[in-house]
Amino acid sequence: MLRIIAHAALLAGALALGACGVADSRAPVPEFMRMKEVEQAPPEAPPDVRRLVREQIDVLFLTTSNPREVHVAPPHHEVRGPGWTACVRAQLTSATGSTLGAQTYIVTIKNGKVVDRRRAEAEDICGTETYEPI
Numbered sequence: 001m002l003r004i005i006a007h008a009a010l011l012a013g014a015l016a017l018g019a020c021g022v023a024d025s026r027a028p029v030p031e032f033m034r035m036k037e038v039e040q041a042p043p044e045a046p047p048d049v050r051r052l053v054r055e056q057i058d059v060l061f062l063t064t065s066n067p068r069e070v071h072v073a074p075p076h077h078e079v080r081g082p083g084w085t086a087c088v089r090a091q092l093t094s095a096t097g098s099t100l101g102a103q104t105y106i107v108t109i110k111n112g113k114v115v116d117r118r119r120a121e122a123e124d125i126c127g128t129e130t131y132e133p134i
């Protein structure tokens with residue numbers, strides 16, 4: 001019986017001490033026990049998408065795709081994260097030499113560099129964007 005009481009007391013103490021570790025910055029506990037607020041990094045300035053696409057066109061398209069009539073849309077803050085996204089549209093050629101027509105991609109830009117691209121889908125906003133030639 002004494003063993004059960006000792007185990008219950010140890011468990012209660014562990015739970016009480018464990019709860020201190022999750023006290024957030026607004027909890028009614030002493031300052032030294034509170035978690036520190038995470039500082040938000042300042043948002044990046046909007047990138048110059050026209051310049052980036054012009055300088056990094058080989059990152060976006062294969063040279064064999066012969067990109068022409070390349071147009072870009074204004075950048076938007078990424079939904080998740082500190083980066084930016086922009087729509088890029090170009091006339092492309094397939095590997096066999098046939099014309100693919102206008103293809104639209106969404107590029108992800110972080111720290112002034114294109115880090116990812118994917119083909120735009122119907123639910124993306126690229127269909128309603130205003131494009132400018134590079």
